[in-house]
Structure formats: structure tokens, C-alpha cells
Amino acid sequence: MATFVPSAKDIKRDWFLLDGENVVIGRLATTAARLLAGKHKPTYTTFLDTGDHVIIVNAAKVAFTGRKLEGKVYRRHSGYMGGLSETPAKDLIAKRPIKAVEEAIKGMLPKTKLGNQMYTKLKVYAGSAHRHAAQRPQTITLKSK
Helix, strand or coil: CCCCCCCCCCCCCCEEEEECCCCEHHHHHHHHHHHHHCCCCCCCCCCCCCCCEEEEECHHHCECCCCHHHHCEEEEECCCCCCEEEEEHHHHHHHCHHHHHHHHHHCCCCCCHHHHHHHCCEEECCCCCCCCHHHCCEEECCCCC
16 A cells, blocks of 8 residues: 655645734744644645645734743844844834744744745734635634733
8 A cells, every 4th residue: 555645636725813912922833833834634744835824913912931021032143244133022022023923933844945835824913903814714722821
């Protein structure tokens, strides 16, 4: 008996809606990464993108555990000498909440072309409004803090 490998016509992509209000950012990111990779499906294959689309709303209201809001630092480097930029989590959530959530999820996806393809199916919004109502997303409730 041969192993089943799904083809493009076998892959069915659903839409899921996650509400980030008072949800710990790590719990939100792991759930979203799992849905994007398709690990919740019986047809999951490591070398194919079998995942679903994920919409995250209320990204500005995510929670951090412990003292991470003050202590966690997001770093990026321009590539030039002295080009290190550091932003505390508190400032990043205040100015660019979408970036904090996207960065948490992207870190949990594969660091390959396949991971980049999975990442394109992620839609994050700072508020409660989104423009994907026509796709009729299934709501997944997560444990709030």
C-alpha cells in the first residue's frame, strides 16, 4: 500500500478567525502557526503547504505574561556598523501591534520558502474589524489571561 501524498486538488483551505483580546501572545502564535502549517489536518505533509488561512483581530490587546511587557526587547539590524535597533515590547505594542504578533508567528514557522508561503496566508488586524467576512471564517476561541 502506497503512502498518500495530497495533490493540489486534494488540499482544501479553510479560513479561521482568532481573537487576540487578553490572550497571551505565545498561545495565540502557536495556535496560528499550527493552523498555517496544516498540522491539525490528517493530510498534513511536512514538505507541502496544506495549511489554512488565519485572520487575527484585536492584535493591539494581546497580553504578555510576567514582566515581558517591560523586559522583552525586539531587535533588528540594518547591516551597517552600529545599526542595531532595539524596541521594548511595550513601545512596539503601542506603535505597531501588528508587527509584534506577526513576528511571534513567523518565528514559529519553517525558515524556508515553504514557511514564507505559509506566512502569506496570515492576516493580522489591530482592531476588531477585518475585511474577510465573505470567506465566512470559523471562529476559534482561545483561553484568555
